[in-house]
Amino acid sequence: MIRYSLICDEAHAFEGWFSSSGDFDRQVDLGLVSCPTCGSVAVSKSLMAPSVSTSRKKEDHQALATNAVQQAAYAKLKEAIAEIKAKSEDVGARFPEEARKIHYGEAEARGIIGQAKAEDVRSLLEEGIEVAPLPVLPDDVN
Numbered sequence: 001m002i003r004y005s006l007i008c009d010e011a012h013a014f015e016g017w018f019s020s021s022g023d024f025d026r027q028v029d030l031g032l033v034s035c036p037t038c039g040s041v042a043v044s045k046s047l048m049a050p051s052v053s054t055s056r057k058k059e060d061h062q063a064l065a066t067n068a069v070q071q072a073a074y075a076k077l078k079e080a081i082a083e084i085k086a087k088s089e090d091v092g093a094r095f096p097e098e099a100r101k102i103h104y105g106e107a108e109a110r111g112i113i114g115q116a117k118a119e120d121v122r123s124l125l126e127e128g129i130e131v132a133p134l135p136v137l138p139d140d141v142n
Helices: 021-029 058-065 068-086 095-103 118-126
Strands: 002-008 013-018 043-045 089-092 112-114
Touching: 002 021, 013 021, 021 043, 089 095, 095 112, 095 118
Parallel strands: 089 112
Antiparallel strands: 002 013, 002 043
16 A cells, blocks of 8 residues: 555645555546545645665564554444445446446445446446445455
8 A cells, every 4th residue: 555645726735545656546537536624636646755664673663653543543444344345235347337227216226336447437427426436455455
């Protein structure tokens, strides 16, 4: 995971976590990254201090980087994602089609999760169909 310091066009600073630089670019292009203060989607990376390794042992470095608040927030996020997945039907690659059917009343209203290409997400949003990405946590990719 990569942590970026971000800034909106109203100069509000905040942070975001992304699986890669390309993931950040893709989410910004789709308008999925917004300022938590004003809601602006005109978001860009701001300057960050580099993370420099020292001769400290790996365990010492991890202990400094991780605190109880971060661990608690991560646990709550992981729990929320698990609850969403448990209460939703995984429709896989049929996500755009199923989302449209639900939106237009052609299928039973229910929570769904699945995969969609960037252009499909953009099209759904343009049609007024609300969709949101589920974050991919480090535990999910390691």
